[in-house]
Amino acid sequence: MSTAVVDFRSAVRLAWLLARPGAAGGSAAGLPVLAFGLVTALLLIVLAGALSFFRWQDPAAGLYQLLAVLALVLLVLPLLTLGGAAARLSARRRDDRLSTLRLLGATPSTVGIITVLESTALAAAGAVAGVAGYLLLAPLVQLIEFRGAPIGTAFWLNPLAVAGVAAAVVLLAAASAAAGLGKVVISPLGVRTRQAPAKVHWFRGVLGALVIVAGYAAVSTGYASAAIAIAVVLGTFAAGLAVLNLLGPWVVAVLGRRQLRKASTAGKLLAARAILESPKAAWRQVSGVAMTSFVAVFGGTGAALAGSSPQETMGPEQFIAGDIRTGILITIGVSFLMVACSAGVNQASAVLDRADLYSSLDRLGMPRHVMDRARIRAVMLPLLLVSLGSAAVAALLVLPLAGLALVMAPLSVLTIAACLAAGIGVVRGGLWATGPVMAKVLEPAR
Amino acid sequence: MNSTRTGSTRYTPDAVPAPGPSAARMTIPAPTDPAASARAQHPSSRPVPAILSARTLTKTYGSTTALSGLTLDIRAGESVAIMGTSGSGKTTLLHCLAGIVLPDSGRITLNTAAGSTRIDSLNESGRSRLRRESFGFVFQQGLLIPELTALENVAIALMLNGLDRTTAEQASAGWLQSLGLAGMEQRRIGELSGGQAQRVAIARAQVTGAGVIFADEPTGALDSATSAEVMQVLLDSTTGASKTLVVVTHDDTVASRCARVVSLQDGRLVGDSAGGAR
Numbered sequence: 001m002s003t004a005v006v007d008f009r010s011a012v013r014l015a016w017l018l019a020r021p022g023a024a025g026g027s028a029a030g031l032p033v034l035a036f037g038l039v040t041a042l043l044l045i046v047l048a049g050a051l052s053f054f055r056w057q058d059p060a061a062g063l064y065q066l067l068a069v070l071a072l073v074l075l076v077l078p079l080l081t082l083g084g085a086a087a088r089l090s091a092r093r094r095d096d097r098l099s100t101l102r103l104l105g106a107t108p109s110t111v112g113i114i115t116v117l118e119s120t121a122l123a124a125a126g127a128v129a130g131v132a133g134y135l136l137l138a139p140l141v142q143l144i145e146f147r148g149a150p151i152g153t154a155f156w157l158n159p160l161a162v163a164g165v166a167a168a169v170v171l172l173a174a175a176s177a178a179a180g181l182g183k184v185v186i187s188p189l190g191v192r193t194r195q196a197p198a199k200v201h202w203f204r205g206v207l208g209a210l211v212i213v214a215g216y217a218a219v220s221t222g223y224a225s226a227a228i229a230i231a232v233v234l235g236t237f238a239a240g241l242a243v244l245n246l247l248g249p250w251v252v253a254v255l256g257r258r259q260l261r262k263a264s265t266a267g268k269l270l271a272a273r274a275i276l277e278s279p280k281a282a283w284r285q286v287s288g289v290a291m292t293s294f295v296a297v298f299g300g301t302g303a304a305l306a307g308s309s310p311q312e313t314m315g316p317e318q319f320i321a322g323d324i325r326t327g328i329l330i331t332i333g334v335s336f337l338m339v340a341c342s343a344g345v346n347q348a349s350a351v352l353d354r355a356d357l358y359s360s361l362d363r364l365g366m367p368r369h370v371m372d373r374a375r376i377r378a379v380m381l382p383l384l385l386v387s388l389g390s391a392a393v394a395a396l397l398v399l400p401l402a403g404l405a406l407v408m409a410p411l412s413v414l415t416i417a418a419c420l421a422a423g424i425g426v427v428r429g430g431l432w433a434t435g436p437v438m439a440k441v442l443e444p445a446r
Numbered sequence: 447m448n449s450t451r452t453g454s455t456r457y458t459p460d461a462v463p464a465p466g467p468s469a470a471r472m473t474i475p476a477p478t479d480p481a482a483s484a485r486a487q488h489p490s491s492r493p494v495p496a497i498l499s500a501r502t503l504t505k506t507y508g509s510t511t512a513l514s515g516l517t518l519d520i521r522a523g524e525s526v527a528i529m530g531t532s533g534s535g536k537t538t539l540l541h542c543l544a545g546i547v548l549p550d551s552g553r554i555t556l557n558t559a560a561g562s563t564r565i566d567s568l569n570e571s572g573r574s575r576l577r578r579e580s581f582g583f584v585f586q587q588g589l590l591i592p593e594l595t596a597l598e599n600v601a602i603a604l605m606l607n608g609l610d611r612t613t614a615e616q617a618s619a620g621w622l623q624s625l626g627l628a629g630m631e632q633r634r635i636g637e638l639s640g641g642q643a644q645r646v647a648i649a650r651a652q653v654t655g656a657g658v659i660f661a662d663e664p665t666g667a668l669d670s671a672t673s674a675e676v677m678q679v680l681l682d683s684t685t686g687a688s689k690t691l692v693v694v695t696h697d698d699t700v701a702s703r704c705a706r707v708v709s710l711q712d713g714r715l716v717g718d719s720a721g722g723a724r
């Protein structure tokens with residue numbers, strides 16, 4: 001028998017041992033399943049909604065289909081963030097055990113197979129739950145009206161497409177677990193042997209500023225053809241999002257250093273150090289809201305623009321303005337939902353990750369509210385900075401296009417303000433939802 | 447090793463804040479000259495009263511009995527080693543004495559100048575406060591906060607008791623220096639050796655001026671030479687400064703450095719070098 005087969009067999013046996021009920025805390029397995037379920041359900045619903053636009057054949061349908069694709073593209077990023085968070089959580093919750101197995105002499109490939117098997121199994125359970133969620137929520141989503149009629153039966157996806165989406169989620173989880181393996185396999189002594197914190201280079205700031213200036217110049221220029229102008233706007237939009245991702249970690253690191261200098265209490269000191277420990281991870285926790293508030297500025301202005309053009313009272317155009325608004329609100333709403341879930345999942349894995357530390361701090365007499373405030377602060381501070389900052393960058397890029405009047409129009413200001421408030425509230429809610437995880441972590445100490 | 451001893455960590459007893467949950471006042475203990483400790487001797491004739499007194503403690507986990515009717519008095523300024531086979535209830539006893547877990551029945555009283563406190567009848571936040579104000583802890587793995595520097599790890603104990611950061615860091619730097627860690631203040635825990643990290647943990651346990659220090663296998667993860675050094679530092683900074691030290695250990699060498707050794711078996715006291723076994 002080849003060693004690969006032996007490896008696989010022992011891995012399956014070990015994975016089965018580790019997976020038995022009671023072997024791990026229920027919440028540790030439940031959370032990734034829940035997150036994978038949400039990813040699958042939201043992905044199916046959004047896809048179904050967007051594809052329902054393709055039943056129309058008339059000339060005006062082209063605009064709808066274009067916008068549906070745009071909405072899908074916008075939702076891909078938060079969706080991937082959530083999927084990645086779920087995958088990290090499912091892989092991470094076993095880090096300690098896997099390191100132990102490694103110390104006990106399990107070969108790297110055995111450990112690797114176990115990790116991938118586990119994540120895949122959790123994702124498969126989540127995907128099944130997600131399909132059920134899609135079916136359960138369908139009656140509600142079908143009521144949404146486009147072009148004067150509810151979506152209705154056009155909402156149903158081809159069963160093959162449903163299976164395809166579920167399979168894609170499972171594959172994403174497996175791939176992400178495999179990608180995260182390096183850490184466990186390289187260091188049997190655990191992932192916690194971290195040394196100096198990751199540095200984020202100031203060069204990111206310079207590069208980001210350059211792209212913003214270039215984008216501003218590009219959208220300010222007049223273009224002869226409408227097609228080129230649209231391409232420039234979409235290009236600027238994409239470049240803006242890219243800049244956010246580039247600038248985000250650097251801005252968060254600068255914030256962390258400022259906070260560290262100012263920190264006067266134990267909670268503030270812990271929060272600042274947590275941000276500085278990995279500005280990239282801190283950014284990842286809030287990047288979804290940054291994207292969403294960026295989209296909200298473009299979307300809010302777009303909605304105001306659609307509302308300001310003279311209304312057609314007849315024909316297929318009469319619904320366009322209202323439908324664009326509906327579409328924008330749905331896109332923003334769904335992306336918030338995903339951001340909230342990622343925040344919750346990320347926080348839950350952060351707490352599980354540091355279970356030992358939290359329970360020892362509890363033993364030393366650190367009050368629970370100090371620990372809670374520190375971890376909430378470590379998320380909320382970057383969140384406030386980053387969501388306001390990205391709204392400002394978006395406004396800067398939209399200004400030459402739409403003009404001050406439209407950016408400042410009541411509808412767009414309202415949309416933008418509501419989005420910012422909802423985004424901040426939703427992440428706070430996600431943090432709040434991890435309270436029980438913290439309680440569970442501290443419980444054995446009592 | 448001697449270099450770590452010359453930086454004496456003794457200080458006058460009046461710098462020690464009155465222990466007990468009512469101790470709102472914080473005094474920063476600072477390492478002072480050894481001569482001061484000469485004035486801090488107990489009157490030798492009278493017996494020293496028990497600072498911690500446990501009466502008929504029982505504790506079960508499901509069907510496991512961790513403590514069964516254990517009675518123990520610990521006198522102020524004493525160094526007590528708790529020994530016994532694995533699973534005999536040492537850690538459980540330490541956790542009960544320190545107010546980390548509540549016994550199922552029995553009494554635990556802390557007697558200080560500020561009065562008596564029934565630890566077993568305090569609520570969770572009362573015990574939490576007692577732990578951070580009146581007790582210091584050193585665990586097997588330092589369990590220090592990895593993203594904080596050595597200095598911040600010590601200072602945070604004072605900041606939790608309401609001290610401002612500048613004062614807390616100054617006091618902490620003094621402690622790190624006296625424990626032989628000068629120049630390592632800005633290192634992160636991952637950048638320290640096991641023995642150095644344990645000293646940071648000792649500094650953290652001492653910096654608040656806690657009257658009782660609990661240590662659970664503080665040298666369990668160290669080699670014998672480092673273990674001896676860390677134990678010396680621990681003894682110097684506790685009993686050497688008329689504080690009380692309760693240390694759980696498997697190591698006879700460590701136990702032999704303590705003034706008193708008690709042995710546990712199946713949750714009962716089966717031996718006491720002070721003659722108090724029952």
Ligand SMILES: Nc1ncnc2c1ncn2[C@@H]1O[C@H](COP(=O)(O)OP(=O)(O)OP(=O)(O)O)[C@@H](O)[C@H]1O
Nearest residue numbers: 444507510511512531532533534535536537538539
């Ligand atoms: N949280 C817990 N849940 C269930 N059982 C526990 C728990 N803590 C301790 N026990 C049990 O109580 C008994 C005493 O445990 P304790 O940790 O006090 O032993 P110990 O003397 O410190 O052992 P060691 O030298 O191995 O650290 C053991 O049988 C242990 O299994």
Ligand SMILES: [Mg+2]
Nearest residue numbers: 536537538662
């Ligand atoms: Mg023990």
